[in-house]
């Protein structure tokens with residue numbers, strides 16, 4: 001069974017959280033939004049049953065599943081990318097939802113007023129939002145993840161789960177967007193950086209990282225604007 005995966009072409013974006021789970025799980029998929037002439041909105045509008053609001057979504061032929069964390073939940077259940085038991089399954093989903101919360105906040109640092117407006121039109125608000133995100137929100141989330149890493153379940157209680165691969169994308173994205181801030185936090189959150197590095201070395205992901213399917217962050221959610229970064 002080969003899934004159709006739909007996301008915007010040219011950027012990893014939110015799609016990356018689901019894509020990396022597909023890749024790490026060795027799950028066959030087609031990246032349909034990157035097809036020549038693909039029209040993501042037109043495809044979205046073509047669905048009558050369980051229509052997605054926005055990409056990413058996964059089309060299994062039988063099911064159409066949107067919301068990044070929901071796609072990961074499905075992949076976890078269907079392909080063993082999360083623990084079997086109720087507790088571990090819920091915990092993994094909980095972590096993934098939190099990862100997506102941070103991701104939404106990271107996006108809002110450069111687009112705090114409107115996603116549809118240019119960054120240049122909201123630079124002042126972006127500077128305020130980014131400062132707050134750097135100073136308060138990043139450390140608060142990292143404290144939480146570091147505590148999570150120390151629980152008996154780790155990130156799912158299995159070798160790795162989709163929450164671990166999602167966490168890898170999050171940490172990489174934050175380091176791309178806020179290199180100075182993340183460097184300043186490295187000592188305090190060393191176990192989290194080590195966890196990111198562990199996931200980066202998963203044998204299951206090495207071919208993907210070398211492939212053209214793996215895109216650099218660039219103009220997506222995790223954007224690097226030097227003026228939005230700082231050591232504190």
Ligand SMILES: N[C@@H](CCC(=O)N[C@@H](CS)C(=O)NCC(=O)O)C(=O)O
Pocket residue numbers: 013014015054055056066067068069100
């Ligand atoms: N909560 C959703 C958010 C989906 C979302 O915002 N997708 C973006 C791309 S990353 C989009 O195309 N949004 C269009 C819109 O909101 O109008 C998820 O996690 O999948």
